[in-house]
Amino acid sequence: MIAASDLFRVSLRQVVRQRGFGVILSIALGITAFITLSVLGQEIRYKVGQDMVLMGGVNVIRVYMDDRQYPGQPLREFYPETVEAIRKLPGVGLVCASVRNGQYFPMQAGERRLTVGMLGVDENFFDVFSLEMVAGRFLSAEDQAQHRRVCVLGNEGAEFLFGSAENAMGKLLTLGNDIFEVVGVVSGVMLGDWRQGGFIPTSTMIDRNWGDGRISRLFVRGIGWEDVPPLTQLIPQTVHSIQDAPYLVVATQADQLERIKATFMWVEALLWLGIAASLMLGGFGIWYGTFAAVRARTREVGLKKAMGGSDTDILAQFLAEALCKSVAGGVLGILIGTLCVQSGAWALDTTISYTLLLISSLGSIVFSAFIGVAGGLYPAIQASRMDVVSALRFE
Incomplete structure (x- = not known):
């Protein structure tokens, strides 16, 4: 051997x-x-x-109160403790509190006119939708706390009104009876129709009773796509355990997620x-x-x-x-x-x-x-x- x-x-x-x-x-x-x-x-x-999911936004869940579709119902809003409870759910990455309906303002640049929609959002909105800063800065928690009259524009809206994102920095916009300062311009795959609009702090928007005048919509970003199905079950349970929400809607892009x-x-x-x-x-x-x-x-x-x-x-x-x-x-x-x-x-x-x-x-x-x-x-x-x-x- x-x-x-x-x-x-x-x-x-x-x-x-x-x-x-x-x-x-x-x-x-x-x-x-x-x-x-x-x-x-x-x-x-x-x-x-x-x-992959950020390209289609399929891990962003839209949660909103649909009371306006039912005449005679009071218009409800999300309580702060409800928002905090949703943030603590397993699988939740970020939560953005938003005023559901925007406020629209007619504007003119030279001979062109554009109706610019302003949406009330908090400081988490830009991370939820993975938006990119073209110029300036995002809205901050200080903007929310101090109810500042500042706004962030979508890239197409900034180019229409001021020619370029850089030119828009520090410019003043007349929105209703108030003057707002442009502090940032954003772009991104998930920006969608908001490219021609803008964003202002929710606190500032609620002060003027624009849109719904209340926090009536949440954008919940799941950590991954596998977190979306269980969250669609957990979010309604969490909301109903804290407050009355008979016409709560939880919307996802289920078909696109499956593809x-x-x-x-x-x-x-x-x-x-x-x-x-x-x-x-x-x-x-x-x-x-x-x-x-x-x-x-x-x-x-x-x-x-x-x-x-x-x-x-x-x-x-x-x-x-x-x-x-x-x-x-x-x-x-x-x-x-x-x-x-x-x-x-x-x-x-x-x-x-x-x-x-x-x-x-x-x-x-x-x-x-x-x-x-x-x-x-x-x-x-x-x-x-x-x-x-x-x-x-x-x-």
Whole structure:
């Protein structure tokens, strides 16, 4: 029986001679992708999912009082304690309190006229809808607390009225009987029709009884798309447990959310399919390479058997060579995968679960060994069962 140390040394030498680096690299790439997705998959899924849902705003839930649709009903508003209770619900990222109906003002720039709608929002509105600052600043909590007469314009409204976002900074707008200062201009995928409108503090709008004159709408942003369905159940329960709201409406973009989820599911499935294909390619490479090695060394096998080598020794040698290839690919994949995880964690600004990294690395070694055994076992058995005379006569 050949010693384990000699078997390992001889197998490594044969792997280097055969130059099966393509097989090793194929397994390494599969293991790299496996470790990266195992450790950072949840964070990648969250980041990519956030980008996808923000493009359609499907993780923003609109909650409002619909009392105006029912004549004779009092016009209700959300209590401050109701808003705070919703903020504390699991899965809630941000909550913006808003005056549901805007106030519209006719304005003129040269010979052109534009009716600008002003919406009363709090300081969280811009983060809820992931709006980008073009110039100036967003509305702040101080603006709300001090009931300031300031406004933020959508980019198209600012360009219509003042020519550009930069020119709009510090300009004064006459809204009703008051003068408001333009402190910012915003844009963004989710801005929609508000590109031609503007935003003022809810406190300032309620003081003038514009719109509904009360906090009658909330924009609730879920942390991820999986949080939207449970929140549609939790939000009404929370509101009804604190105040009277018989005509509460919770509106979501359910159809669009399902389409995005289906799209992301296919993307994720294709990623795992690519990993499986890379590992299978490595397994087939080991299978083919071991068969080629057996054929090329047929006379060597016959000579070893003639000198007293057992079937077990022949089987162990070819199987060890296959294992060396696969485990070498696994080790290389772990090294590259660890570097990818470190780089990905830095790029995503997240922490690494080293426990998960260790588990996936150990699992990768075991799986690599399994690929080597699965790919090399049959050719190794064929080699061990060769007839001595036929092997020695092989040309």
